[in-house]
Amino acid sequence: MNKKIRFFQSIHFKIALVFILLLLVTVEIIGAYFVRSLEQQNIETFKTSINIDPYLQEKLASDLLSEDADTANASMKTTISQADVANTATVTVVDAKGTVRANSNLNNQNDVGQKSASSNVKSVLYNGQLFEGYEYGASTGSQYTKIIPIKNPNATGDGNAVIGVVAITASMESVYANINKIVKIFLIASLVAGLLGTLISIVISRAITRPIDEMKKQAIRMARGDYSGQVRIYGQDELGQLAVAVNNLSVRVEEAQEASEAERRRLDSVLAHMTDGVIATDRRGNVIIINETALDFLNTRNEDVIGVSILKLLTIDKDYTLRDLLETQKELLLDFSEQLDHELILRVDFSLIQRETGFISGLVAVLHDVTEQQKNERERREFVSNVSHELRTPLTSMRSYIEALSDGAWQDPAIAPQFLKVTQEETDRMIRMINDLLSLSRMDSGTSTIELETINLNEFFNYILDRFDMMLKTDNEHASSDNNTRHTPGLLPGSEKKHYTIRREITKRDLWVEIDQDKFMQVVDNIMNNAIKYSPDGGVITARLLETHNHVILSITDQGLGIPRQDINKVFDRFYRVDKARSRQQGGTGLGLAISKEVVEALGGRIWVDSQEGKGSTFYISLPYSPITDAGGDWDEA
Numbered sequence: 278m279n280k281k282i283r284f285f286q287s288i289h290f291k292i293a294l295v296f297i298l299l300l301l302v303t304v305e306i307i308g309a310y311f312v313r314s315l316e317q318q319n320i321e322t323f324k325t326s327i328n329i330d331p332y333l334q335e336k337l338a339s340d341l342l343s344e345d346a347d348t349a350n351a352s353m354k355t356t357i358s359q360a361d362v363a364n365t366a367t368v369t370v371v372d373a374k375g376t377v378r379a380n381s382n383l384n385n386q387n388d389v390g391q392k393s394a395s396s397n398v399k400s401v402l403y404n405g406q407l408f409e410g411y412e413y414g415a416s417t418g419s420q421y422t423k424i425i426p427i428k429n430p431n432a433t434g435d436g437n438a439v440i441g442v443v444a445i446t447a448s449m450e451s452v453y454a455n456i457n458k459i460v461k462i463f464l465i466a467s468l469v470a471g472l473l474g475t476l477i478s479i480v481i482s483r484a485i486t487r488p489i490d491e492m493k494k495q496a497i498r499m500a501r502g503d504y505s506g507q508v509r510i511y512g513q514d515e516l517g518q519l520a521v522a523v524n525n526l527s528v529r530v531e532e533a534q535e536a537s538e539a540e541r542r543r544l545d546s547v548l549a550h551m552t553d554g555v556i557a558t559d560r561r562g563n564v565i566i567i568n569e570t571a572l573d574f575l576n577t578r579n580e581d582v583i584g585v586s587i588l589k590l591l592t593i594d595k596d597y598t599l600r601d602l603l604e605t606q607k608e609l610l611l612d613f614s615e616q617l618d619h620e621l622i623l624r625v626d627f628s629l630i631q632r633e634t635g636f637i638s639g640l641v642a643v644l645h646d647v648t649e650q651q652k653n654e655r656e657r658r659e660f661v662s663n664v665s666h667e668l669r670t671p672l673t674s675m676r677s678y679i680e681a682l683s684d685g686a687w688q689d690p691a692i693a694p695q696f697l698k699v700t701q702e703e704t705d706r707m708i709r710m711i712n713d714l715l716s717l718s719r720m721d722s723g724t725s726t727i728e729l730e731t732i733n734l735n736e737f738f739n740y741i742l743d744r745f746d747m748m749l750k751t752d753n754e755h756a757s758s759d760n761n762t763r764h765t766p767g768l769l770p771g772s773e774k775k776h777y778t779i780r781r782e783i784t785k786r787d788l789w790v791e792i793d794q795d796k797f798m799q800v801v802d803n804i805m806n807n808a809i810k811y812s813p814d815g816g817v818i819t820a821r822l823l824e825t826h827n828h829v830i831l832s833i834t835d836q837g838l839g840i841p842r843q844d845i846n847k848v849f850d851r852f853y854r855v856d857k858a859r860s861r862q863q864g865g866t867g868l869g870l871a872i873s874k875e876v877v878e879a880l881g882g883r884i885w886v887d888s889q890e891g892k893g894s895t896f897y898i899s900l901p902y903s904p905i906t907d908a909g910g911d912w913d914e915a
């Protein structure tokens with residue numbers, strides 16, 4: 278852009294050149310005219326100076342008519358010496374016969390008395406006309422000759438009265454030397470004028486081009502984005518006004534630039550802080566803008582996607598063309614889980630960037646993360662199908678028993694009570710399940726209130742475990758008498774005969790924590806019941822309670838069948854059971870741990886499991902705990 282201008286191409290040079298040429302042409306024209314007229318004038322003056330006065334001519338005429346040749350010759354010599362002609366001129370008097378009678382050249386008197394050799398003299402003698410002419414001789418140089426006829430003053434009529442001529446020959450060298458001198462002076466003067474003119478024109482053109490040059494530099498700086506400079510103002514002329522305009526322009530451009538920069542930054546920050554991904558493309562569908570969120574979604578970098586087709590970027594190039602997107606602009610649900618090795622489902626909404634004329638200049642895609650929504654939707658569907666399935670199983674089993682009873686089995690005292698017992702068990706299980714579902718649904722909808730009390734967890738845990746020990750002693754009398762809700766611990770159907778030992782490894786310290794007693798008891802009951810359910814007969818169940826500096830950790834370890842590695846994170850899911858048939862047979866609903874998790878999390882704690890298949894499982898519950906607080910005071914308040 279900023280190519281260096283060579284001096285010969287510059288305006289500076291051109292203006293100077295024009296000035297100099299103008300000056301030279303003017304000087305030359307004036308000079309030529311002046312020299313020419315001077316030359317003519319000089320020659321004219323010279324010519325008029327070459328003349329013989331009429332009274333001298335009359336004297337010569339009378340001498341030529343005189344009989345006494347010698348006296349006449351001498352007289353004529355005197356006469357011509359008196360002639361007022363240039364001193365370099367030679368005056369010769371020739372008579373009618375062509376004989377030279379007198380000569381003004383003192384060094385050359387030889388031709389006096391000789392015939393004149395000049396043909397011009399002869400023709401003047403013959404026709405009596407005045408002759409003027411120039412001739413050039415190698416030795417004499419440029420010469421001017423004037424031949425004046427002398428007529429007989431006494432002659433009358435038309436007859437030839439020429440009695441002789443006076444020939445004046447003068448060298449023109451002095452005239453030309455004079456002219457040459459003037460020309461030389463003129464040449465020197467024009468050279469000096471040319472030099473001075475060159476100097477002046479360089480200075481003037483510099484004065485003109487300097488502001489232009491500065492404005493050029495300012496424009497280049499502006500193009501580079503540097504608006505700091507100002508053009509100097511040299512005067513109030515047009516260039517001065519232009520400089521003022523350039524300075525104003527610079528300020529305006531800077532303001533406009535800043536405004537558009539601020540606008541761009543605003544747009545950038547809006548895009549950067551959007552939780553939705555945004556991709557803008559040009560007319561051909563190639564990415565021109567992509568925000569941080571979109572880059573995160575697609576796990577890519579800005580420089581890798583700019584200019585890439587949006588179809589490729591979203592990996593929909595096999596299913597859609599750009600035309601499809603432009604014409605339908607529908608929203609797409611794209612699953613990136615496989616590509617990204619984490620679950621990601623995006624809803625992509627396309628819209629056109631359209632000018633007022635209707636010309637489509639691009640496409641905007643908004644990427645919205647709907648993974649959670651989709652997951653919830655899927656879970657909801659699964660849940661409904663699970664609930665239906667879970668309820669159908671006991672119902673069909675009950676129906677078959679009731680059918681058998683009504684088909685006559687009710688009369689059979691051997692099987693009727695057994696059948697009725699099974700139907701009762703199934704009904705109990707359904708009631709338990711519906712109770713569980715209700716408490717889950719209450720927790721989901723937030724309608725279940727948590728009533729926090731500060732209690733000594735140490736004491737409370739022991740109390741729960743005491744109930745299980747008590748149950749062991751009275752199991753035969755109380756077996757499954759009241760197990761409609763999870764609040765009551767007890768031996769569930771299918772585990773009536775099971776024996777177990779509870780070992781306690783519980784800290785001696787009081788641990789005051791804020792919990793909802795009923796709900797927490799339900800959680801511990803559930804884990805204990807599971808431990809018993811999934812333990813072998815005679816197994817040891819270890820209950821531990823310990824504290825860290827800001828948590829209490831409660832754990833229950835059994836020696837049961839354990840949980841396979843792949844299922845370990847799923848046991849807290851609703852209706853998830855490792856072995857469905859076995860769990861159902863033991864009266865399980867698959868909701869106990871799900872409820873436990875909800876409760877513990879509502880209390881600000883965490884529940885997790887550690888298990889070795891075939892060896893046993895340990896369920897852990899950690900609750901927030903701050904030993905510094907004055908627990909006694911809290912207790913009083915509660």
Ligand code: ADP
Pocket residue numbers: 803807808811835837838839840848853854855856860861864865866867868869870871894
């Ligand atoms: P369920 O009513 O079936 O016991 P839970 O939600 O209480 O439902 O438990 C979910 C599943 O976790 C159970 O079906 C079982 O497969 C597994 N599970 C729970 N506790 C234990 C345990 N102590 N030992 C082995 N597996 C267990």
